[in-house]
Amino acid sequence: MKSETLSFFDKVFEVARLVPHGRVTSYGAIAKYLGATRSARMVGYALNGSDGKDVPAHRVVNRKGLLTGKHHFDGTNLMQQLLESEGIKVKDNQIQDFRNVFWDPSKEL
DNA sequence: GTAGTGACATGGC
DNA sequence: TGCCATGCCACTA
Numbered sequence: 001m002k003s004e005t006l007s008f009f010d011k012v013f014e015v016a017r018l019v020p021h022g023r024v025t026s027y028g029a030i031a032k033y034l035g036a037t038r039s040a041r042m043v044g045y046a047l048n049g050s051d052g053k054d055v056p057a058h059r060v061v062n063r064k065g066l067l068t069g070k071h072h073f074d075g076t077n078l079m080q081q082l083l084e085s086e087g088i089k090v091k092d093n094q095i096q097d098f099r100n101v102f103w104d105p106s107k108e109l
Numbered sequence: 110g111t112a113g114t115g116a117c118a119t120g121g122c
Numbered sequence: 123t124g125c126c127a128t129g130c131c132a133c134t135a
Contacts, residue, residue, distance in 0.1 A: 040130085
């Protein structure tokens, strides 16, 4: 099932793919880049369908650097493993040096 | 067209 | 960024 509707979701996937390796971004940052700062929730909802789209959803966390979506990845520490594998330090579902690895599309792009 | 839902954000204490 | 309450926008049924 492929909805070629170019909806808000697809845009989220595009930005998520643009996230550099070893960097992370927040739902609000993506939403803001898309012009929908208030729709940060939709960003996470969109990533829910990122499975199979080569979208590094594990690089997308909430504003606090907390791995809120790890439950949707595997249900365990898969998300944390992926982040650590890229050089990102994660402690108790929370990204350390979040400011340091944070990547803002609206600024970098 | 209405109602329900959601991987968040922000303001206040 | 400690916790609670409210708002918001887009999507699905």
